[in-house]
Amino acid sequence: MARKFICISVLFSAFLMVFSPTAQAASGDDEDKTGFIMHHIKDSHEWHFATLGDTHISLPLPVIIYSSDRGFEVYSSSNFVDPKTHTFGKEHNGYYIDDHDKLRAVDENRFFIDLSITKNVAMMFLVLGVSLYLILKASTQYKRNPNKAPKGIASFLEPVIVFVRDEIALPNIGPKYKKFTPYLLTLFFFIWFGNLLGLLPGAANLTGNIAVTVTLAMITFFVTNFNGNKAYWKHVVATPGVPLPLLFIIVPVEIIGLFTKPFALTVRLFVAITAGHIVILSFIGLIFVFESYAVGLASTLMVVFINLIELLVATIQAYVFTLFSAMYIGAAVADHGHDH
Amino acid sequence: MDLISPDLGLIIWQTIGFGILFLVLAKYAWKPILAALEEREGTIEEALSTAEKARAEMENLVAENEKLLQEARVERDEILRTANENAAKIIEQAKGEASKEATRLIEEAKTVIQTEKEAALTDVKIQVAELSLLIAEKLLRTQLSEDTAQKALVEKFVEEIKLN
Numbered sequence: 001m002a003r004k005f006i007c008i009s010v011l012f013s014a015f016l017m018v019f020s021p022t023a024q025a026a027s028g029d030d031e032d033k034t035g036f037i038m039h040h041i042k043d044s045h046e047w048h049f050a051t052l053g054d055t056h057i058s059l060p061l062p063v064i065i066y067s068s069d070r071g072f073e074v075y076s077s078s079n080f081v082d083p084k085t086h087t088f089g090k091e092h093n094g095y096y097i098d099d100h101d102k103l104r105a106v107d108e109n110r111f112f113i114d115l116s117i118t119k120n121v122a123m124m125f126l127v128l129g130v131s132l133y134l135i136l137k138a139s140t141q142y143k144r145n146p147n148k149a150p151k152g153i154a155s156f157l158e159p160v161i162v163f164v165r166d167e168i169a170l171p172n173i174g175p176k177y178k179k180f181t182p183y184l185l186t187l188f189f190f191i192w193f194g195n196l197l198g199l200l201p202g203a204a205n206l207t208g209n210i211a212v213t214v215t216l217a218m219i220t221f222f223v224t225n226f227n228g229n230k231a232y233w234k235h236v237v238a239t240p241g242v243p244l245p246l247l248f249i250i251v252p253v254e255i256i257g258l259f260t261k262p263f264a265l266t267v268r269l270f271v272a273i274t275a276g277h278i279v280i281l282s283f284i285g286l287i288f289v290f291e292s293y294a295v296g297l298a299s300t301l302m303v304v305f306i307n308l309i310e311l312l313v314a315t316i317q318a319y320v321f322t323l324f325s326a327m328y329i330g331a332a333v334a335d336h337g338h339d340h
Numbered sequence: 341m342d343l344i345s346p347d348l349g350l351i352i353w354q355t356i357g358f359g360i361l362f363l364v365l366a367k368y369a370w371k372p373i374l375a376a377l378e379e380r381e382g383t384i385e386e387a388l389s390t391a392e393k394a395r396a397e398m399e400n401l402v403a404e405n406e407k408l409l410q411e412a413r414v415e416r417d418e419i420l421r422t423a424n425e426n427a428a429k430i431i432e433q434a435k436g437e438a439s440k441e442a443t444r445l446i447e448e449a450k451t452v453i454q455t456e457k458e459a460a461l462t463d464v465k466i467q468v469a470e471l472s473l474l475i476a477e478k479l480l481r482t483q484l485s486e487d488t489a490q491k492a493l494v495e496k497f498v499e500e501i502k503l504n
Contacts, residue, residue, distance in 0.1 A: 038343070041343060042342070042343055043347060043350060100342060102342075113348060113349065113352075114347070114348070114349040115349045115352060115353070116349055117353075118347075118349065118350060120350055121349070121350060121353040121354075121357075124353060124354060124357045125357065128357050128360070128361050131361060131365070132361065132364060132365070135365055135369045136364075136365075136368055136369055138369070138373070139368060139369040139372050139373050142372050142373045142375075142376035142377075143372045143376070146372075146375070146376030146379050146380055147379065147380050147383050158377070161373060161374075161377070162377065165374070165377075178374075181370065181374060182362070182365070182366040182370040182371070182374075183362065183366075185365070185370055186358070186361055186362045186365050186366065186370070189365075190358060190361060209347075209350065210343070210344055210345070210346045211346035211347045211348075211350035211351045211354060212350065212354050214346045214351065215346075215350075215351050215354040215355055215358065216354075216358065219355075219358065274343075
C-alpha cells in the first residue's frame with residue numbers, strides 16, 4: 001500500500017515537474033521559496049522559528065561586541081531589525097547587520113570582534129546543557145553504587161561509553177588510552193548530541209557549521225601534537241629509512257600532512273551534517289516550489305526516510321570524528337618506532 | 341555569516357563551551373564512570389574466576405567421591421571374594437576331613453571286623469577242634485571195638501572234613 005502511494009506520488013511529481021506551468025513561472029522567485037534552506041544552514045543573530053503571514057516568530061539574541069576603543073557592548077539583535085521589512089539592516093550605535101547576517105561597523109576601518117550569542121552559540125549552550133544534564137545524572141549512579149547494573153540514563157549511556165573506550169580509544173591509542181578516553185568521550189557525546197538535536201525542527205545547524213567543526217578539529221590537532229612523542233616528531237622532520245635527497249620532498253609532505261588531518265576532520269563533519277540538512281530542506285522546499293499535494297506527499301515520505309538516515313549519519317559522523325581523532329592521537333603516542 | 345568561512349565569534353564560544361564541557365565531564369562524570377566501570381569489570385571477572393574455581397573444586401570433589409566409591413566397591417568385592425573363597429576352602433577342607441575321617445572309621449571298623457572275624461574263626465576252629473576231639477574220643481570209646489566200624493567211621497570223618 002505504502003509502496004503504491006510512493007510510486008504514484010513520484011509519478012505525479014515527475015509529471016508535474018515537466019509540465020507544471022507554475023514550476024516554470026516560479027523559477028523567477030525560486031530564491032524566495034528556497035531561501036530558507038541557506039538561512040537555516042547558516043548562523044544568524046536571531047533564532048527564527050516560523051513565519052505566519054507577515055509575522056516573524058523569532059527569538060532575538062544578544063549581540064556582544066568587543067572593540068579596543070569601546071570595550072564590551074551588548075545589544076539585543078532586535079535593535080538591528082528594520083521595523084518595516086522585519087529583516088536586519090537597521091543601523092544601531094554605529095553597527096549594522098548586513099544581508100549575509102554578518103555584523104559590520106558603519107565605519108569600515110574600525111576593528112571589533114563579534115562575540116554575539118548567535119543561533120549556533122545558543123544551540124551549543126543547549127547541547128552543553130543536555131550533555132551535562134544526561135551525563136552528570138548518569139554519573140551519580142556510578143558514584144553511589146558502582147557494582148550495580150546500570151539503570152535509567154546510565155543504562156543508555158553505558159554501552160556508548162564502553163564502545164568509545166573499548167572500540168575507539170583502546171585499539172587505536174594502545175596502552176596509553178586511559179589518558180585520552182575522557183577527551184574522546186566528550187568529543188563523541190558533544191558531536192552526537194549536537195547532530196541529533198540539530199535534526200529537531202527549528203534547531204540550529206550546529207555541528208554542520210564550519211566554525212564548530214574546525215574548532216573541534218583544532219582541539220584534536222593540539223591534543224595530538226602536544227602529546228606527540230620523539231618517534232612521532234622524528235617521523236615528521238626526519239623520516240627514518242628515507243634517503244637524504246628524498247627528505248626534501250617527504251618532510252614538506254609530512255608537515256602538510258599534520259594540517260590535512262584536522263582539515264579532513266573539519267570538512268567531513270561539516271559536509272556530512274550540512275548536506276543532510278540541505279537534502280531534508282530541499283525536499284520540503286519542493287513542496288513550496290511546486291505547490292502540489294502529490295509532491296507534498298512524496299516529499300514528506302522522502303523527508304521521513306532521509307530523517308531516518310540522518311539519525312544514522314548523526315551517530316556515524318560522531319563515531320568517525322572520534323575514531324579519526326583517536327587514530328591521530330594513537331599515531332602520535334605510539335611507543336614502537338616506524339615499522340611498515 | 342558565510343557557509344564555508346568560519347566565524348571567529350563562534351570559534352571562541354565553541355572553544356570556551358567545549359572546554360567547559362570537557363573539564364566538567366572529565367572531573368565529575370568520566371572519572372567516576374570509568375573508574376566504576378573498571379571496578380565493576382574487575383568484580384565481574386573476579387566473580388567469574390571464583391565461580392570457575394568453585395566449579396573445578398566441585399568437580400574435584402565429585403571425582404574424589406567417585407574414586408572413593410570405586411575403591412569401596414573394589415574393596416567390598418575383594419572382601420566378598422575372599423570370604424567366598426575362605427568359605428569354599430573351609431567347606432572343602434571340612435569335606436576332606438570328614439571323608440578322611442569316614443574312611444578312617446570305615447577302615448578301623450573293617451580292621452575291627454576282620455580282627456573279630458579272625459578271633460571268631462579262631463574260636464570256631466578251636467571249638468571245632470575240641471568238638472572233633474570230643475567226638476573222636478566218644479567214637480573211639482564207643483565204636484572202636486570193631487575194626488571195620490572204625491575204618492568206616494574214619495573214612496566218613498575224613499569225607500566230612502574234606503567237605504568242610
